Amino acid sequence: MDPPDIESVLKDWEDLSVEYKDLEILNRQYQEKLEEISELQEKCLKGISHQKYRIGIIKQASKKLRKGLDKELVERLDTVEKEEEQRLAQLYEMEQILPKQNGRYLKIILGNVNVSILNKNDKFKYKDEYEKFKLVLSGIGFLMSVLNLILNYRAVELAFIFLLVWYYCTLTIRESILKVNGSRIKGWWRLHHFISTAAAGILLIWPDTTAWQLFRTQFMWFNAYISFVQYLQFVYQQGVLYRLKALGERHNMDITIEGFHSWMWRGLSFLLPTLFIGYFFQLYNAYTLYKLSYHPTATWHVPVLAVMFFIIFWGNIRTTGIVVFQKLDSKDRAKLQYRVMGQRDSSASKNQEEKPKKTN
Ligand code: COA
Helix, strand or coil, rough: CCCHHHHHHHHHHHHHHHHHHHHHHHHHHHHHHHHHHHHHHHHHHHHHHHHHHHHHHHHHHHHHHHHCEEEEHHHHHHHHHHHHHHHHHHHHHHHCCCCCCCCCHHHHHHHHCCCCCCCCCHHHHHHHHHHHHHHHHHHHHHHHHHHHHHHCCHHHHHHHHHHHHHHHHHHHHHHHHHHHCCCCCHHHHHHHHHHHHHHHHHHCCCCCCCCHHHHHHHHHHHHHHHHHHHHHHHHHHHHHHHHHHHHHCCCCCCHHHHHHHHHHHHHHHHHHHHHHHHHHHHHHHHHHHHHCCCCCCCCCCCHHHHHHHHHHHHHHHHHHHHHHHHHHCCHHHHHHHHHHHHHCCCCHHHHHHHHHCCCC
């Protein structure tokens, strides 16, 4: 290869400088678009809160007026109410592609970094990844519980309990990010994972006494069972996720709201019994720990964990009960319909209502 001569180096540099000028123009355009976008985002956010505020006022006024009206006007108010619900669903969908402030918990642990995901596909991927993360960790949890049932080494059991602390702590962060990005996850499930983090922390520092040894085997069986339940939850949640995605896709007519509901109930009829067995296992843990708290080697960890298991049992059974009753209510179906319609354009949603082709 010939050694480079000065002329060609200078020429290369000049060529590159010309290219750089184009890049500068492109970058300036990009900055302008970014500014434009942030102005549009602000305007949209203002518009949404204005709509919500006025819907609230109209709702209050309709409520007061309803009593003295004749049938025809009441029917008109009913129509307005339905349209309001639909509008709220549409506003919710608009919010999904706008940046949102972090909650207090995320602000504390992450600082004021923006965790809003503005693209629907990326949101879907994040949720999918969250479900897969839980599946992998529950698989590891299952293996470690079985290992601890076979072996009784303090180091192995501590490694397992430490994994639980880390796992639940990570879930609280991921779920807070999901919440910022519009997930309708109930407050209890998030609180449940906070309590589970604390409970796992207490288990980690529970000294290796006879009281612990008396609880240990039951605890490992409990974890093995919970891992199995989590696997079933994964299958159900993945099904919901992919079906909702299909429902929200404008040209996808392979799945209808009817089809979604019948699939959902089939999934739940399989999942719910296993969940309730898990809840009674939690109650049984609380009872065993309560009895163990009278054991001579019991430390403060035992009654505290008994109370925590009881709270978890009660919160789980109550919330799952509420979720099931909400799903039985016909309003839930309407909400789902509004949610899907919010994601589609009006013509496509009409199409969906008019041409129900049931497959699931
Ligand atoms: N953990 C995390 N997210 C949950 C959740 C849970 N336990 N339960 C529901 N969600 C999420 C859903 O994925 C959905 O998210 P999205 O808005 O991002 O789509 C949102 O919360 C609303 O879900 P919802 O319609 O209320 O319920 P569902 O049909 O998705 O699930 C159950 C209903 C009962 C199957 C589900 O809540 C569940 O599995 N609960 C049991 C959890 C439990 O008890 N764990 C301990 C095991 S013993």
